[in-house]
Amino acid sequence: MNFTSLDLQLLNTCAALLLLVSFAMLSQRRIVSLVNLLALQGTLLCAATLLLAWRTGQHHLYLSAALTLALKVVGLPWLLHRLIRRLEVYWDTEPLINMPGAMLVGLVTVVFAFGLAQPIAELASTATRNAIGIAVAVILLAFITMITRRKAMSQVVGFLSMENGLFFGAMSATYGMPMVVELGVALDVLVAVLVLGIFFFQIREQFDSLDLHHLESLREDQ
Amino acid sequence: MEFAVLLATPLGGSMLLALWGHRRRAAEINVALSLVTFLAATALTARVIGEGNLLTGRDQFFIDPFNVFLVALTAFVGLTTAIFSRPYMRVEIEHGRLNAHRLRLYHSMYQLFMAMMLVALTSNNLGLLWVAMEAATLSTVLLVTLYRTPASLEAGWKYFILCGVGIAQALFGTILLYFAAEKVLGAEGVRALLWTDLAAVKGELEPTVLSLAFVFLLVGYGTKVGLAPLHNWLPDAHAEGPTPVSAVLSGLLLNVAIYAVVRCKVLVEGSLQSSLPSNMLMGFGLLSVVLAAFFLWRQRDIKRLFAYSSIEHMGIVTFAFGMGGAVANFAALLHMTVHSLTKSAIFFAVGHAAQKAGSQRMEDIRGLLAMNPTIGWGLMLGSLAILGVPPFGVFASEFLILTTAMKQQPWATPILLVALGVAFAAIFGRVQSMVYGEATGRRLPHQPALLPVFAHLALVLLLGLYIPPYLAEWYRAAARMIGGG
């Protein structure tokens, strides 16, 4: 495990760009671009994993990178693009908070995330420990993306972005989880998106739209 | 051997039923598979009683008194629910709410759900536990939306998103746990998520990281337990899914989620040497009890009513685990058992009652005793049992929890008592008006299977009067293992 300063700089750049992509997702209103951003996030994650695998010599990380590439860069975005075309949902409605507001909330979130990750980063022995804060920030930003959107499709992209953040967190804190777990998580994510695909068609059949406005009828006083 | 059968039967069964599940004998196959699973669980239980803890599958699976009793319970309720769902689903098909293809999905997902719960319960690997929980969630999402009505889709979406986010938190908690474990158990990593290895070194784990991990794990798995304020998905999912699904959600899935929380609590408490985990469990538990008790008053849908009752009881169990100590843990385990038996029995009765009345609205259900005395009595006795009327087992466990609370956390006792009183009044009033009065229902094309209802209630009654010594011994062993207090 000998990191040259260039490796660290590249890793840090990947981390910083991941954060940037999360912000872009927060402000993006076109669903197609949102999916492309998700693919970009996956690519960055894959690049960071490869770099880490090469430098630490942990072979299971190569597998993890291949998994990320297959699933998060190629598979899921392709699936989502297909769904978008079939369901003809291209734009999200105006998000619940306007863009400067969302940016501000996002920045505060990042500060919070850095604070949260501070104790973990202090204890970590990995060279990438500084990136833990970024991973937490990516998770929280994806969470905000989810709760400020109304279209089911954008919520799903937020969900997947959260998963990316979790993977990045696992990687930067511990150089990845045991392979069994990573495989299982990847499988679950894949199945989740397939289930959601089925789900979308059902929702659309019933409501003629993927707008979640319609999904507000179940209330306590029923 | 028994263990392999236990996991392979529902897994293989789900594949078989995915191909076969719409044919004529699918429901019987479902019952048969559940029966094999149950027999395997019994054999496994017998073996664990005889030989002690079992570590198998390259140490990836671990069976001790705590989870073996849940395995047995899960397999049992799984069997009775399969028996119950056979006529229930036939009626649903004749009423036109389902078709053969949906039925295939139902059978396949039912077995998959069982398999995933059993994996979650027996897994020694906390990562695998997470994976199984997520898979169980996904399979139940499909079950909840089985009717494809707008309301069921909405419930399913809510369920998916809330539990998806929740379970993502749990994954982060697991990552943090792994992070702490890796430092102690070495960077090879393969064994660092094994619960047995972690429990052996729990005193050396980094407390700061573990407390953070516990917060995430509790919030994550707590969403699945239905702890307030993360309970929103639960009533919707129970009300809009088919009744057998409501029964297994309430009776089993909540137990599995609470099991996950307790497993994590044991580790964290061992490392922290502070009362943070206990206090958090008690806080969330008490909040759930109180909130659910008051929400009970606003319900008009019978399945939502009992869904809130489940939240209340999960709150009680969580509170008891939070108090910790031999007695409270014992009571909590007992309460988990009797609650899951009683609640699934209630849902069986409710399902038939709603089919008869053609509606789930409580004002439409009238005169059950006059119409079908067995259903009426089933619902009445079940409700009395869940409300903690002696001599049912719920009374015994609630009594134990209350007396322990008086000793250990006197401030909480009045809150619990008031909440239980409020819940009693709410449920009893509603059930009474449904059971008595003039009959309004229609005849069902198939005889309902009411054997499970009374089998469950009989067991609950038995547990209230007399706990068999081997069962008590199990509970004690599990309670010792959980520790705390």
Add this chain to the structure above:
Amino acid sequence: MSGLAWFTQLLEVLAAISLAPLFLGWVNQCRAWLQNRRAPSLLLPYRGIRKLFHKDAVLAEGASPLFRAAPYVVFGAMVAAAAIIPSMGTGLPFTTAADAIALVGLFATARVFMSLAAMDIGTAFGTLGARREMMVGFLAEPALLIVIFVASLLSATTALPLIAERLATQAPALYPSLAFTAVAFTMVLLAENARIPVDNPATHLELTMIHEAMLLEYSARHLALMEWAAALKLFNYACIGFALFVPWGASTGEPDPAALLLSMPVLVGKLAVAGVWLALLETVSAKLRVFRAPEFLATAFMFAVLGLLVHLLLGA
């Protein structure tokens, strides 16, 4: 302080004053090429300024002394700013007098005077322009300050010449934070200098204009100074950008005639590239509605803060 240092100082100010219109002309020329138009002469800005100086000034009725003083103040502020920006050498005598925060203050002074003068006459356009200018300014200024903070944190000083010197002399490294702030800075530059997508410098009498609306009442030498000051501002911003993000090539350390001589063609080269880059950016982006301008600047601010946060967390 040696004589050569003072000479560098003087040279930089003179170069800024004399080259600023040329740079503006170059940007316009590139833009014309990119848009398939016939390019105006490179020297057009000079001719415009000369022409305006030959005319008689007309003052609106009721114009206060502030209205007449403003062009001199604005121009003076820009010249002063040029004096503390290290475009060729970093060993400037003014380094000790004013740091980068003072620089932002100088820009703010110019903005305040310009807005006050625009409102002085009391026409609708002037007030409108002033109001919008203030809106842009209050969003762009914090972003610019944070950009400078990041560079300051990296080099442990707030004096612009020292920042440039330290960034230029340390071992080359990849700074994600600097990359983010570079994006933020480019956006601030576009907004502050009334370029597309925030404002369109090529049109008058458009309801969305900002900068031109404030100058409507000016004529002759006042207008000439104002336009010259605008060109200087663009030049200054470009040089700040060089100092922060591409500091290589300027003469560093002790004043040295050879290095100074070498730095001149380097500066011209950088300016040429920057001009093409600016023209390209302006060509590919569309003018935003005024109400979208806050979003644009919020993004700039976000980039800047992100750069800061990334620096604080990753130390890079």
